[in-house]
Amino acid sequence: MENQNQLIDSFGRVHNNLRISVTDRCNIRCFYCMPSEDVQFVHRSKIMSFEEIVRFVRLVVPLGVNKIRLTGGEPLVRKDVPELVKMLAAIPGIKDIGITTNGILLPQYAQQLYDAGLRRINISLDALNAEKFKEITRRDDYEKVREGIKSAHAAGFDPVKINAVSIRNLTEEEIIPFGRLARETGAEIRFIEFMPLDADNQWEREKVLFAHEIQEIISQGIMPLVPEEQHDKNAPATNFVFEDGIGRIGFISSISAPFCMSCNRFRLTADGKLRNCLFSLDETNIRELFHTNAPDEQILEAVRNSIAAKKEGHEINTARFIQPDRPMYSIGG
Ligand code: SAM
Numbered sequence: 620m621e622n623q624n625q626l627i628d629s630f631g632r633v634h635n636n637l638r639i640s641v642t643d644r645c646n647i648r649c650f651y652c653m654p655s656e657d658v659q660f661v662h663r664s665k666i667m668s669f670e671e672i673v674r675f676v677r678l679v680v681p682l683g684v685n686k687i688r689l690t691g692g693e694p695l696v697r698k699d700v701p702e703l704v705k706m707l708a709a710i711p712g713i714k715d716i717g718i719t720t721n722g723i724l725l726p727q728y729a730q731q732l733y734d735a736g737l738r739r740i741n742i743s744l745d746a747l748n749a750e751k752f753k754e755i756t757r758r759d760d761y762e763k764v765r766e767g768i769k770s771a772h773a774a775g776f777d778p779v780k781i782n783a784v785s786i787r788n789l790t791e792e793e794i795i796p797f798g799r800l801a802r803e804t805g806a807e808i809r810f811i812e813f814m815p816l817d818a819d820n821q822w823e824r825e826k827v828l829f830a831h832e833i834q835e836i837i838s839q840g841i842m843p844l845v846p847e848e849q850h851d852k853n854a855p856a857t858n859f860v861f862e863d864g865i866g867r868i869g870f871i872s873s874i875s876a877p878f879c880m881s882c883n884r885f886r887l888t889a890d891g892k893l894r895n896c897l898f899s900l901d902e903t904n905i906r907e908l909f910h911t912n913a914p915d916e917q918i919l920e921a922v923r924n925s926i927a928a929k930k931e932g933h934e935i936n937t938a939r940f941i942q943p944d945r946p947m948y949s950i951g952g
């Protein structure tokens with residue numbers, strides 16, 4: 620039966636997918652996300668507790684939310700994330716829990732996360748070369764991420780997805796090695812176009828390495844890619860397989876082919892602010908509503924109003940675009 624309470628915005632998009640940032644802290648410093656130093660983190664006392672996160676999820680499940688992804692900052696630097704996964708997995712109506720992680724702490728946590736009920740894992744890795752990794756992340760942890768990927772496979776995650784941000788004049792040489800990795804390990808590589816969410820405001824359109832260019836490099840250097848039938852029409856990635864059927868590649872073309880019109884996501888930041896879009900300039904303070912003992916109906920009304928106010932798209936490709944004050948690490952990617 621159709622749920623009459625679904626979170627539908629004014630463009631008819633149904634929102635069932637909640638991304639929860641569990642912390643804004645991180646153990647590395649990717650230049651496209653965080654400043655190199657003097658990072659302003661939210662004080663620990665202002666971070667949503669696990670109980671508050673669970674309370675919020677329980678409230679929005681009757682509105683049709685059934686998919687959750689934990690993110691950050693680096694979600695695994697927060698203590699006891701497998702416990703949170705267990706708490707979320709126990710909520711009736713939650714069908715799917717995922718995590719996006721830089722992978723460094725996976726050797727410690729992959730199995731616990733799997734056992735707690737997590738099934739979807741995206742590991743971020745932009746280079747298959749330790750020096751380039753260090754240039755991007757300002758840290759020397761390449762081998763740890765590679766170990767993390769192995770731990771995810773060993774724990775039973777299938778597929779393991781790898782997110783690689785693509786940046787012009789920086790990551791071109793990584794494309795063919797990633798293509799080969801997809802073929803050799805079965806990991807799904809997803810190339811993400813660089814978005815204007817960096818802390819240093821250094822984003823420029825010229826720095827975006829576009830999906831169609833990457834596709835061309837792979838087709839020339841390995842073999843042609845053929846489009847895969849899209850099972851989830853709300854998925855941000857457009858998926859391809861190599862012509863011989865071995866190896867999958869996805870493209871998240873946020874700049875060259877925005878998927879805003881099929882977006883089904885909204886976000887809760889680590890400090891409890893609800894955002895209807897990564898690029899939104901407005902937020903709804905859920906944590907404050909909790910702390911002022913607002914009744915559930917008032918909180919639900921605030922959620923509905925936030926979704927109703929969602930804009931048609933992100934406007935990056937227009938002169939109207941304004942980069943949000945919060946960089947990616949502070950929103951939760
Ligand atoms: N720390 C975790 C990680 O890196 O996977 C989770 C949070 S991170 C903000 C989530 C995703 O956003 C990562 O895949 C990261 O590469 C991506 N990301 C961060 N800043 C970005 C930007 N400016 N443009 C495109 N993707 C970005």
Ligand code: SF4
Binds near residue numbers: 645647652653693
């Ligand atoms: Fe940390 Fe992820 Fe941002 Fe890199 S992209 S600095 S790993 S939060």
